[in-house]
Amino acid sequence: MSPFLYAVTVTCLAALLLSGAMVLYRMIIGPKAADRAVAFDTLTMIFIGIICVLSIQWQSALYFDAVWILTLVGFLGSASIARYLEQGRLF
């Protein structure tokens, strides 16, 4: 891979980690449960971005299955937290 694309991936990784730190801070101080659920949702997106950028940097599509599985599992997590908040039970 070219040095140009390598520099771009390193920059993207640093910025994604910075964003992840901000989201983690919100997850820790978030006043109530819904704030933490939103932060968890955003953290899933950041994980997906990190996996994509790393697979470009490593020139390997080995971990790309985790991307579309994480989209589905993240939705299930948020939906079940919302249902628990609204009705007080899951099923």
Add this chain to the structure above:
Amino acid sequence: MPSLAEILVAGCLLLGTFLIVVTGLGLLRFPDVFCRMHAAGKAGTLGVVTIILGTVIAFAGTEHDVSVRGLLAIVFQFLTSPAATHLLARASYLCDYPLSDRTAVDELKVFLPSRPDQVVYHE
């Protein structure tokens, strides 16, 4: 000199990363939970989709072709992320989560008379 495909991939990655950083900043700075959902539901989704698109372009034509899985991930993200945000917003409104004191319009209040009045949000 980078080729055209590399410039395209770099543009997609940088745009998506910028949108995700904006999401993190919004999650950190916005005053109440509904504003934070606004940041996470729109900018975050578009950022992730742009990064996945950049990965699909980067692997197109090589032996690790991920176009089918990448398009599947983009479709799932566009289907599920707004739905999850909507469910969470509805649940937190029904659970009497306080709005920010700078909220101008609350049109749902008419249909929920049991909801308490405007409360000043405690940081």
